Amino acid sequence: MERLTNKEEEIMQVLWQLEKAFVKEIVAKLPGKNHYNTVSTIVRNLEDKGFVSYTAYGKTHQYYPIISKEEYTKRFMNLASKKYFNNSYKSMVSFFAKEEKISATELREILELIENKQ
Template sequence: MEISFTERELDVMGVLWDRGGGTVAEVRERLADDLAYTTVLTVLRTLEEKGYVGHVEKGKAYRYHPLVERQAAGTSVLKRMLHKLFKDSPELLLTHLVSDRGLSDDELRRMRRLLDERMGEEEG
């Protein structure tokens, strides 16, 4: 299943992933944008219709929780981005990442270490 989010849906999912779940009010207060309660509720209902979020009743409120893992969503989003922005070329994506002058030497070293580990797995 390809997982796809709008920007606003991704913001809401980020809150749910970070907290493990929450009511509409709890999600709303943790969002960077000041959205109306009904807007957050609509986003959560849309995510539920898509099968990405579920809920349980807690008194008068619904408590929403993620049904997809952040990792699975990240993989799906990355594949889409790789296809649309980098012509299905991981090399172009990597080139774009490492040419970003905002990366620190430590971040670059960690990336190199990850690549070296991956290369070691394939050789061994």
């Protein structure tokens, strides 16, 4: 699976939220000013990459995601782990702890989740 650009991810976030949408609905949900034709081109690129499909209504298309947010997140996190942390989730969690992005309480909650899964 290809990694998405920031704008593609932003559009996918909207599609995951709306579940299905016409380009004008996507444009309306995006932050800032976005040109209809630009968003339409990016959505078609997402279709080419296998992230979205559509239902045709005459000349217009209603797009919907064919990759779930959970599946993309899983693949993205696996890629990030390999690329930046030598495939070590321990290193990843240590990084967030050192950067003060995760608290001791949150780490204990994670540990509890792990222990209860067994």
